Amino acid sequence: MKYTIKALAIISIFVFCHYVMRQFWGEGWSSWLSELDNLTGILFTPAKYTFLYGPLVIAAIILFKQSKPFESIGLNSSGFINYALAAIICCTPMAIGYGFLSDELNLSIPAIITGSVYAGFFEELIFRAALFGVLFKYCRWGFVPAALISSVIFGLGHIYQGNDAISALMAVAITTVAGTWFAWLYCECGYRIWFPMWMHIFMNAAYGIFGMSGGAVGDLQGNLFKATAIVLSIVYVEMLIRRGKQREITLSKLFQCTKNGLYTQQANLN
Template sequence: MSKNIRFFFIFILGFTVYYLFDLFYFKSIQFFIKDLLHSKTIAHVLAYTITLIPLIITLKILFPKKGILDLFSVNQSIFKGFSLAFIGTLPMLIGYAIHFRLSDSINSETLFINTVSSAFFEEIIFRSFLIGTLYRFTRLGFLSSILLGSLLFAQVHLYQSQNIVELIEIFAITFLGSVFFAWVYFEENFNIWSAIFLHFFMNLYWELFNVSDNVSGNLFGNLYKLLSIFLIIGMIVFHKKKKNHPYHVIWKNLFIKSKEVQS
């Protein structure tokens, strides 16, 4: 078995095991821990942590000499990721404060799960592992690396509606959101905290204000989100030009890289 075939076999097998484990046992683990500890928040975090085990094992098999923190990209600057995300999402915060009222049905546990927990674990699973591993350690280019992860990321958000039109909108928005988060993650030199905090703040402002019942949103909800996205892109481009740093994502490596990109 060649090195590349072995890599993709282990990678796909590892993610498949994780996916089935999560699909069939996540809720059971969550309910068990909730009954044991009487905390929905702790149950959600621990259930996510336990179901991550197949991904951790997969990475250690593929890269036995690398640290797991490096492989998940969580050893990067938290402050840098926070700063980019906080400043970049200010248009959402200001715009939503102007056009929408604060939600009168905020539950602290639900808020934590939909912001902190979801942002952290979804970025670790989809951007760090499923997309990041392929882009960082294989010759797959940007579009080739993000396709599967972004499709799955969009699919897991379809629970938000039963309406066909809204489902199409939700799928398209979350798919493009995954592409954007991946681009930020790569161009910030594989700092997953940038994507985590972006995900966190965008979810937080959506939850704090009466914007929409689901991610499909509305005119002003999506307008201020787009303004934040443009600001973040502008900040990254400005910083790269100022520091004369090269881009990771260029036309030449959209599908196949000429050589492996290492973090």
Template sequence: MVENDRYIIRTLIILAAFGLFFVLWYFNLPTQAFGNALIIYKSIHYTTNYLLAGIIPLGALFLLHKRRNIAASMGLAHGFGTGLLFAVLTVLPMLTGYAVIGTFDREISIDAAVTWIFVAGFFEELIYRGFVFGQLFRYAAWGFLPAALLTALAFGSLHLYQGHDLLSALSAFGVTALGSFFFSWLYVEWNYNLWSVIWLHTLMNLPWILFRVSTTGSVGDVWANALRLCTIALAIGLTVAYKKKRGLPYCITYKTLIYNRIQNA
């Protein structure tokens, strides 16, 4: 098979699987068979919806890779502890700062906290970073910009509901789409360690959910965003230090922005 044909086939498999997943997940089709039984607990409902809809991208991974290589292709086969340490150090400005400037949300339930902190952090990175962005960039020869842009548009669309009018909805979309670009960059530069962005996403959600620091959803107020920017700056600094200490070259360069043959298998 010609190399370009192989990349086209991989692209079609990835996009078709993601498109079907998105429709099933967005409209809660996998959980409708359970009626109202799962609606009582958001965490169980969201987890079940992700797991059942996730059968589609999982099937695509079996078409794209040998079974023993699937975890590695997603970035799950290494770096659990490294990713956790990186995230803990990175989120310290937000965690301590939000505890000072905000007030603990005593009204939030354990179920809601688990849903928005852990379930969202894990499954969103698994699908959008590991599957959509990662598979397109690593195995379908997509460059960083098109792969990250597609992922950002899809990811940002999930957060439109956080706006109470058109402007705030677009603001929520923009902030989360930019965050998606950032997570995609971190994922690549930490040697495709998906745990680094899973943990970072989860721990960034933690203070945001537990402390009331903003009245504007994911957009955030001035001080909330200042602390969030401190966390982002620290993440960049630690990434640069990691690359320098190990003598690793940067993976995202002008050679991989539009088309990526360098790192494709």
């Protein structure tokens, strides 16, 4: 029963943050922060993320206290550099492909920070760790229901990338699948946000730097190069498993997890 209560609490707090906290943000904060960072979003973006979703992160830490600080929200520092290097390798073919397809180059530092770094960090922290991770790892939900809740909401957040009803639905569908893939990476890489975060950052950065069109849906050639990053990330995880890391997502965990000691804490990165 305690898991059900905590799950309902986390979902309720997320809904409150996602829909109600926006009403308290106010135009005054937006104008002041935008003027302070000269409309770059460098200060505005992290301030808004923190304001809107801070209560969710704090609640996850309080409700699911762990032996290591911030472990409940996937911020265990172990593997930070290794996962960054792995993500660079996985995303390099995609970036090279985008370079061949594109005839423009956008090296705006503020755009990279706000569109890639902030998006990768905060979205993985909020959707993968504080929402999906808590429901799956601590509340014993199965992977499918936990991933669906977080990934569908994540997908709906990208509906603006569609130019019409069909493309909007496709954007939601594709980003929902992407959210599920990020959730799988989160689980298989020690329940830490680092690998999905780096993948998220580098993929967004490549997309923005080379001005790829089509939003989340993309075009055929662009999607083929994007697929290389996804495939290589899966190969990387399978390599970790072959080297001794326990597989986290199995058939027994797809719809319900009920046993104590079900989850391992660390990925083997040696």
